[in-house]
Ligand code: NG1
């Protein structure tokens with residue numbers, strides 16, 4: 218924890234600029250006991266909105282920004298307890314990712330840059346929903362259950378996206394931190410994966426990298442230059458990449474990173490936030506879900522383009538085909554490209570490390586088949602949510618995980634990383650050594666803490682350059698099954714319970730049987746439903762042999778959800794787009 222000392226000015230005891238003069242300043246020293254009077258007083262300034270119940274979902278809390286002040290304060294409190302318990306730096310990211318600009322959200326980042334442990338998610342939900350009179354009891358109970366040593370120091374790093382509400386909300390987080398005597402460093406505007414990277418750097422004494430944005434840019438750009446140094450700079454994949462930044466933080470961070478990138482990596486940024494609204498008609502989620510081009514991007518057929526989401530932890534690639542239609546290369550295509558590349562390098566290096574790909578039920582059936590039958594890598598399906606994918610990926614020497622929506626990364630076990638780094642240094646056979654070096658550079662180019670649009674983009678660009686692949690050649694590896702995603706509003710989405718990595722509904726009664734009957738009516742068809750963890754909706758997914766059939770199946774399943782799971786408002790119409 219020696220890095221706490223060098224924080225200088227940024228480590229101030231009081232973050233909330235909104236605190237009233239009537240209250241005494243919060244002492245910054247760590248306490249032996251919690252000062253419940255101060256907590257209660259400050260909690261009143263961040264009053265709980267009446268009648269709002271929030272759940273720590275797939276990626277933390279998310280709702281309308283106007284309802285989040287209290288949640289932010291509570292997450293500041295909880296981050297301090299988690300830091301004291303783990304004796305490590307904890308991250309708090311204020312973002313609602315791909316949600317509309319009016320929403321916001323918050324999630325905690327655990328010591329190695331991973332998602333918060335599930336038991337702490339439950340504590341978060343309990344704390345945020347506790348009435349003021351219950352706060353003392355809930356905090357004490359968490360400390361007891363988790364064996365938190367209050368004397369322990371706590372250190373938190375904070376980051377936020379570009380939403381208009383984010384700055385004020387992050388100040389509410391700092392109030393929560395300060396009232397429990399925690400210290401913090403506010404990184405201000407950063408991408409979500411950059412904050413995950415900072416947490417990991419700080420908790421590995423800088424071994425993972427230097428905990429600054431410059432350190433992040435240097436690490437990634439050095440690895441990119443090394444990995445691609447032997448490629449032909451005239452190669453067809455060296456044409457400019459057009460990036461839709463979703464009017465989010467990615468635009469700022471790519472601009473900052475540009476000087477670090479070699480001249481032959483040319484990027485043109487679009488939707489940089491100067492005109493349009495965050496995630497509105499653009500960004501990775503829009504392109505993936507609506508299967509439409511983002512607005513604001515001028516393109517010609519065949520040009521290589523990609524879209525980030527609002528906090529730059531997801532990326533999808535796309536281009537315009539000869540018929541002027543969207544040709545989408547989503548998370549599944551990225552996972553295929555990366556795992557094929559890694560497998561080839563492992564074979565060349567003569568390494569016998571285990572490699573697997575982790576997907577969710579949303580993975581296109583064609584991708585799963587291609588990975589199993591052509592690439593010949595084991596594929597595992599887990600529940601939606603990065604934490605599930607990350608956790609499963611850690612069971613292998615090398616785990617490649619991607620959600621179809623473009624959120625994903627690769628994790629290397631400590632032993633695998635050591636083997637590769639040693640071989641890159643000591644291997645006598647020049648070809649094997651070269652392959653090991655490329656693996657080593659790939660490790661350094663990847664943000665192992667979490668899915669990262671900037672890092673994933675550089676990995677894809679490096680692989681395309683090394684293989685001298687155009688985006689069309691990459692796309693041609695396999696043909697996606699036509700698919701459709703829809704949302705259904707119901708009174709309480711918790712009535713839907715699922716099993717088998719969310720591919721089958723257990724409740725409400727009769728729903729799965731109906732889905733099975735509908736699916737049988739189409740060829741190569743598959744469909745499932747699940748309650749969203751980030752929106753108050755039930756999600757429907759269907760794929761089939763033609764787009765028309767995928768659309769019809771999705772619509773029929775939506776109707777089944779509406780009728781059997783308490784749909785509200787008008788029944789779903791056949792208009793799917
Ligand atoms: P929910 O709302 O639980 O479906 C969405 C994504 C997840 C994940 C989270 C976090 C889909 C179908 N779902 O979760 O994969 O990325 O957001 O952002 O894309």
Ligand code: ZN
Nearest residue numbers: 314526528530
């Ligand atoms: Zn995101």
